[in-house]
Amino acid sequence: MDSETLLARITDYASRPDPYPLYAELREAGPVVRQADGSHLVGGYHQVAALLHDPRMSADPRTGGAVTRKPPFLRLDDPEHHRLRTLAMRPFGPPHCPGRVDGMRGEIEQITKELLSSFEAGREIDVVDDFAYPLPVTVICRLLGVPRQDEPLFRTWSDALVAAADVRPDADATEPDESADRARTEMGGYLLNLAEQRRGKPADDMLSAFVNEPDPDLRLSQEELAETAILLLIAGHETTVNLITNGVLTLLRRPEQLDHLRREPGLLPRAVEELLRFEPPVHMRERIPREDMDIAGVPVAKGTSVILALASGNRDPRRFHEPDRFDPTRPDNEHLGFCSGIHYCFGAPLARVEAYAALGALLPLLGSAHLLEDPPPYRQNAMLRGPRHLRVRL
Template sequence: MTQSLLHQILDYANRADPYPIYEKLRKTPVHHEADGPYVVSTYYEIRSLLHDPRISSDARNLASNAADPLAEAPTEESTLPPGFLRLDPPEHDRLRRMTNRPFGPPHSPHRVDGMRGELHDIVTGLIDGIGDPDRIDLVEQFSYPFPVTVICRLLGVPREDEARFHSWADTLAANLDPDPDADPERGKGAQDARMQLGMYLAGLIEERRKNPGEDMLSQLATAKGEDGPMTTMELLSTAALLLIAGHETTVNLITNGMLTLLRNPGVLQRLRADPRLAVPIVEELLRFEPPVQLVPQRTTLADIEVRGVTIPKGATLWLVLASGNRDPQRFDNPDRFDPDRPDIQHLGLGSGIHSCFGAPLARLETQFALSELARRLENPRLLEDPPPYRKNAVLRGPRQLHLACDGIRA
């Protein structure tokens, strides 16, 4: 029996190369199967909907249509409330504004840029510690520990606690995928992980309230800005969001980036000669191999017409960002990796009010990572292509990336 296109997207067999499926999707810009979600796959339509106030991100507005096998109804949670990514205005705007005060402009304009020295030191230490150049697992030895170390330092989370929150983060990231089989155990596992993470963060926040430092967690826990302080539950859900989102997508972006460069050795050579190319390379990577492939489980608050199709009020909506990024109506030769594109207005970090909160940091981390790997690894080459991928279809990236090189420069 032929799988539906939606099940093909979620099927692990297609994880290494989902782009032919997206090409089929774009033939019907608004794709709808039986009682399933409405799937939008073309660039201009996705961008418009990301800015449309009639689209809700709030899980409480998800359609309770039991006939939809790919829509997960919201569950009663006795642990953490949704993070601000899963809220609508005005709650979303207030929490995002409060979270941004210790992170970016206008109140903390130098927070990210001021981390350049730290980022360089972390990258240098990780590359120095790689060891055997004949067998490198880039994910385990570099792509994962780099952003985890950065987000721990930024938030004030002890780096030695990584082993504790790693499994919780993996469980919660896996739960982002729509569940075609409606497995109740997966939902229970995610709930348990949120509870454990919440209890862990509650202890840290209590410590920071008593002995605040310069880290973001301390500043959020003691803030008294124009919006007032966050409630304890808001602080817990925000801290959980920052901890998980602060490394999950960057791990994929760095790994996808190195994989793409090794498949395009001419670009890798150019980056080695000129580290400034890291900026356009990362932007093209965000278009070509975005770490977030699709945004599922959005809800329409009114009837919306898209390309002649009326998406009814209360419908579940998927926005396939990675498909929009390869839309030939928007990008010339979209399946070609080309950092010299004069216009790379991608959807790789979203758009609209829910655009990636940590985008400035993710960009800078990946620029540092790829430019230093290109400079220091002598003649790097893949040992396995395609590599094994993580199961996650929403946050898509290699689980391992085995490569070898002739040596590691100082």
């Protein structure tokens, strides 16, 4: 049956420019569809949202017996997930307080201005390489305390780890990914070395906060510190690059909406939320049932891979009016762009501040800009979907 090949077709690189017709096919066939590899694909908004909050669903790949190595806390379950997430978030500021991120707003706007200072009329730019990538990388390097000149090093490591994190139906989860393991080891060693340099000589950065924690009950182990720093460094820029680039592409394809935002820049926060719904930076997440379950009338066995298609849920007409229309004034926009439940993206406040600064600064320049290639070339990763390059003439 065609529905059993949906995950393979969605993750096929040929579908990267526009997977949304396949998501519509998924919702029509579903909301839960068994795939040829034995996994289940879920595409309805209400089903995806419910499963993200269901304690019977595990984020830990070890639940399915596929791997034995301890994953980063992004893929752990409570209570361990809660402990490590809480410790990782402490340097950002107290719970429910904007803290450090909000205090960086001015600095983020200054970095944005510096990047745009060379953008002149008539110039051809690559939105990714010239702007959307260096902005969040510079920000997360400053937050963590990583020298910006070392960016080529961790970009190579990051690319290997992101590639390994993709959802691929043909991948053998029991086979180790040697390039990813090597990248994780080298990156972890690099970050631990930086942290050790700050032991007893703290600077105003997160590595210093981690390594100089006075309370032994709140200290991260060496392994936890390395994994947490890796996660923060990668997650701190990968998804934001997609958010900014997808935003520019969406607006350039819709000049009427671009003009609307240029006339009413106060709509930008709502426009960013609509971008997170319409073109989310993360398309899928995997969950694994701890027990045999019935999901929307479909029996799913314990330990089975369940792929939650966040991007499909964001376009579900049962939840959103005219879901395939980009509407920066859309009300009641409770999207899944930052996931939901206990694994809701804790970097969401930072990503929003960066997106507001980036798109707000770009709006005056985009009115007379035009795409040089549409669709643009996309990154290989289907889960973290976004253009690899976005060439524009100002």
